[in-house]
Amino acid sequence: MKSGYILSGRYQIVQTLGEGGMANVYLAYDLILKRDVAVKLMRLDLRDNEAAIRRFRREAISLTELVHPNIVNIYDIDEDNGTQFLVMEYVEGMDLKSYIAQNYPIGYEKVVNIMDQVLSAVEEAHAHDIIHRDLKPQNILINADGQVKITDFGIALAASEYSLTQTNTLMGSVHYLSPEQARGSVVTKQSDIYSLGIILFELLTSRVPYQGETAVSIALKHFQNDMPSVRDIDSQIPQALENVVLKATAKNLIDRYQSVSKMKDDIETSLSYTRNGEKKWEPTNLVEDETRILEPIQEKQVKKASDSDVMEKTLKKNAKKKWSKKKKWIVWISIIGALILFIAFIVAIAVSPKNVSVPDLQGMNKAEAETALKAQKLTIGDIKYRSSSKYDSGQIILSSPTQGSTVRQNSKVALVISNGPEKNVFGNYKGQSYAKVKQLLENKGVTVIKETRASDSIAKGEIIKQSVAAKKKVIWKQTTVKFIVSSGAKVITLRDLTGYTEKSVEDYAQELGLVLNVENGSSTDSSDSELVISQEPAANTRVKVGDTLNVVLGSVDASSATNATESDSSSEDSESSAAKNFSLNVTIPYQSLSTSSTSSTSSSSSSSALNTVQIYLQDDNHNYSDVYQEFTISSDTSVTLPFTLSGSDTGKYKIVRDGQVIAEKTNITN
Structure with a gap:
């Protein structure tokens, strides 16, 4: 790849x-x-x-x-x-094989600590009835902080089909192979315990107990040779710690630790002073198929057997003489009858149903299960369907009778087949708190994405819109939803309203959604000639929809009012006509993840991840708190930024790459 x-x-x-x-x-x-x-x-x-x-x-x-x-x-x-x-x-570190090579000799307390972590992991797997089958230092990772992580749980089952024909793979695993695995017997949790004992042996000595030129020769040593003593290699190793190795690698399953938890309890106290002077552990059970010495046959027994043979021959000889030819046909009929009965018995056994074992059907589809059952002369019985997060739609969850059960040929096996993960109605989350909804959905396995948007009607932090329909049925762990979340009301910068007529101020306040409060500064009677002489909040103050705008009107003479009105009108016309539309070209540099530089050539971008870019704009048409554009780049990219500015307003922009601001410009006028 x-x-x-x-x-x-x-x-x-x-x-x-x-x-x-x-x-x-x-x-x-x-x-x-x-x-x-x-x-x-x-x-x-x-x-x-x-x-x-x-x-x-x-x-x-x-x-x-x-x-x-x-x-x-x-x-x-x-x-x-x-x-x-x-x-x-991804665990950043090395495997235990490399760790031993670089750090040997390893302190006994460190050895016990590493094994304690490994045993805890295997104990958890065994609690779920998962047997590793291929425990070895190459499958154990350790980071710079000394934390151990075991990988390849269960995958060794699939790999075992091919290891016998791939010498490199077998040679890598055979050093940690249990005797029952080497003989081809059933693999149990105690097989993992044997491998753990070999790993402990290697931690203490930096070598494996058995060596050989071929995988077969090493495998034979696992069930034929005694386990070498670690104390012969390092005499400082406490006897209690060596006893853990010996008991974990016992050839007979009865002598070996019955569970990982028992081995864990034993190794945790192996360095305790209370176990000083402990004797070397010895197995108590004989290995199966042990050679036995038969008692010699006595001379009297031989003589008695000879006398009996002579007597039997004499009796047969006398009986033969007494037989008449007339009775010989009875003998022949009896022999033929017995032969017929024997043949009938053999045929009956051959055609009668035999006991067979139900195969492992989990994970198969119906057609595969039918083929596997047919090979055992079994057929499919009742079929039921059930939701499952473990098995894909169409895969078999379990069978009845279960795997390994003994049944008669021609029996039927009932199946439970998965119809896929359970689907649930997604739900309507509009108007709810984004923080609470995010936690709720992520606990169910949903991937949640957030985008903010200003809103005058939805409170800050509440959901405005969702990308998944409320009534849609989904599988939680396979669902990604994008929420549009309110960032609150849009913020507005007030103009300088000095010289505006009352009607102009009313129109301005209505357009922005502000509450207008008008006061007369010179008299109680207002007239069309009065203009704004002061405002609160002051010009250039940032306000939002619903805020109050206070203005004070002052009286001037008619000619001034007329001139002011004309000036106001011309000012607005001038302001309107002065609205400028222009654009800026900006180049966004690409940054490769594999280098610390701020840019990268396009030739190297193919070997690195994409950059995520967000652009923010502020002008007459855009709010600085909203994302104007969001996209990904794999090389240096040029973009065009449009601006619309009225009067003396200024614009600005900001560019964020992978969460960091890389460019920002304010006071843009043209």
Whole structure:
């Protein structure tokens, strides 16, 4: 996958982090949530393998249940051009294999701390009946603060189908393989415990217990050879800590820790002074199929057997002589009858239904389940449908009888099939508090986007409009909504009203939505010759709709009034005619995320994320508190900004790139 490629229109590939037998891992940038993520992309050669895809998705979905500080979070499950991928939390650090190589020897307290975090994570997974199956230092990440994160939970199940034919993958995992896995037996939670014991061995010694030229030779040592002593490598290791290694890696499951919590409790006290002088742990149960010594056969027993044989031969010889030819046909009939009965018995067994095991149908569609059941000579029974957030529409949630149950051939298996995640009516949130609605919807998994707009009728912070219809049924976690939120009433800058007539002031106040209060400054009788001599608030004060405007009218002589009126009229005509329309060209520099410079050439923009740009304008037609334009750029971009200014008004603009103001100009006149 090339750097710069965008998966599903959202995740932009930055660089490769690692390659595996089943999937490759990349560092990517989430263009919507503006954060680094790790993307695990299924290998192209497995893209058309239905079994691998089904298990990849099913196991990935089950991982969404695991929320733990020591487990890498799964953010998203999707596909791009038919290739499955996972979006995970990006952990900036190194894997435990590299950490051991760089920091060995590691203090015993640090070793216990690391293992305690690992055990906590595995304990959480086992509580959800998820077995890792491929625990190894390469799947354990550790950051600069020493926090441990385990990855690849459950995905090892899908990978195991291919590891036997991919030597590099098997060699990487076989050093931590439990004896039952090496024999091909059933994998249990105790298999993970064995791998944890090998990881502890490596933390203490910087090496694995078994080496070999081939994967098979190493696997054989896991169930044939005794576990080497860590104290032979480092005699300072407390015996109690070595006992944790020995008990976790016991060959017999009865001797091994029965749960991760028991191993966790044991290792947490392994450095305590109360366990000083503890004896080396020894297994109490014999390994199965142990060689047994048979007792010698006594001479009397041999002699008794010889005498019996002689006597039996003598009796048979005498009995044979007594048989007559007449009775021989009875013997032949009996033999033939017995043979017929035997054949009938064999045929009856062959044609009678056998006991078979119900296959694992979870995650399959109906056609795949029918094929899997047919292979076991079973058929589909009753089908029910149920909403599910784990399984896509058409996938099987569970079967009855359940997976692994023993039934007779020709039996019917009932299925519960997903009809997709539950849909809910979105709801009408107009007029409600944006902050409360945002918290409510984000708790349900909705992605919420905000845009502000001035409003004279809707209070500040309340929702004016929503992008999703109120009655629309949606899946919460797959929904993105955009709310238009009120920023309050529009702010207005008052003109200098000195010399205006009362009628002109009334028109001005009505146009702006202001409450007008008129006073006479010279007499109680008003006349058409009176003009504004003062105002409150003063000129250039910022007010909003509904505010009060106080003006005082003063008397002047008729000629002056006439001249004033004419002047007022001409002033308004002049002001109106002086309205200027012009535009400015501004270049917005692009900034690559991979460099600290303020601009980037277009040749490098293809390998970096997009910049988000907002532009704010103020003139006769635009309010500075509202976003004039919002868009994304991938290279230096030129824009044209239009202005309309009346009289002596001035304009201004501001450009914000990825949340930072990069250009601002005030007092624009032309």
